[in-house]
């Protein structure tokens with residue numbers, strides 16, 4: 001990554017960084033940020049049991065809702081930059097609050113986070129700005145939903161309008177299923193997040209995630225990534241938060257990316273500007289490559305998980321400068337990210353039963369993990385009273401490897417996964433199948 005020489009590195013104070021969040025995403029951000037020699041400490045609120053295995057990292061126990069205590073602590077720690085990982089604090093306006101208290105923050109305010117926390121708002125935003133996306137209807141009664149579902153020639157996708165931890169999207173095979181999904185959401189399955197639903201035309205094609213770091217006006221793209229949302233091999237089973245990913249996605253050729261920039265990325269940033277939304281953070285474009293061109297499936301106001309774990313090891317020590325520049329509105333837009341021709345792949349290990357009910361508290365045994373170009377980022381772990389690492393979530397940890405080819409990456413990832421054990425461990429064996437030349441279904 002080369003940072004334009006106008007970057008006054010020596011004038012920037014970046015000794016103490018704070019990351020808010022508790023997942024694998026936040027651990028991977030911490031891991032990439034601590035690479036910079038200016039950074040002395042990376043604090044995580046709350047982080048998880050894997051955070052303090054990362055160089056320079058320390059967890060802070062504090063209630064984010066106790067605003068006075070939070071500000072006192074951040075002042076005491078002399079925090080130079082705050083990175084907010086998850087969507088909920090962003091949707092609650094934490095970035096606005098911290099900016100008002102004069103902290104540098106990477107993460108959009110509540111107005112920008114609306115791209116994620118209201119699907120109907122995002123759809124109307126795209127419609128107004130002529131950004132390609134599936135046709136949609138915003139609905140707030142079952143009567144209206146029935147009318148639209150019955151008049152459609154194919155079953156529609158049904159989505160809760162608000163945040164639903166990635167569980168609010170239904171892709172029914174029949175109109176009956178469609179109606180049942182609409183009724184369950186409108187009847188309170190996701191609380192107030194389902195007061196409104198969005199019905200969408202079902203579109204088809206491979207999906208890809210593109211991340212733009214924005215400073216309000218300018219932006220820079222990270223390497224693209226492809227997530228594996230379904231629980232089981234061959235993209236079967238229920239949707240999950242993500243079972244693995246790889247980056248960059250070869251599906252996005254340079255020409256195709258140019259098209260996405262022209263039709264989607266720049267119009268999105270222009271439309272935010274027209275609405276006076278000063279978006280300082282990452283915009284996650286969840287895209288589908290359809291026969292008629294790229295379409296936005298969804299926007300998120302945060303990094304994807306596990307895409308973030310996959311991309312972060314491709315960043316060099318200058319990554320933290322990009323975040324700082326975004327927080328200050330100082331991007332030139334010419335910053336280049338050099339991944340040194342490496343590619344990256346990530347496999348998630350989950351608890352048995354995820355994404356449905358699962359048990360936690362099982363000891364995690366970790367043998368010898370390659371120390372070069374291979375990382376373990378904890379997603380849901382805790383430490384027992386006697387210091388033992390335990391499972392503490394549905395997605396437990398990710399193993400991420402980098403190399404010259406995806407075959408080498410996934411060979412290394414699966415070899416290292418053999419060194420990790422906990423009761424009920426589950427992972428997909430076909431992550432990256434699209435890009436592994438040696439992949440055979442018998443693997």
Ligand code: AMP
Pocket residue numbers: 134157166169171200201202203204207229239286297298
């Ligand atoms: P979302 O949480 O909005 O990303 O949706 C979860 C997944 O549902 C996406 O990654 C797609 O695989 C699928 N999906 C969402 N909207 C549509 C749509 N309009 N047509 C087809 N698939 C969709």
Ligand code: GLY
Pocket residue numbers: 166227241242300303304305306307
């Ligand atoms: N991996 C998908 C997401 O973070 O929403």
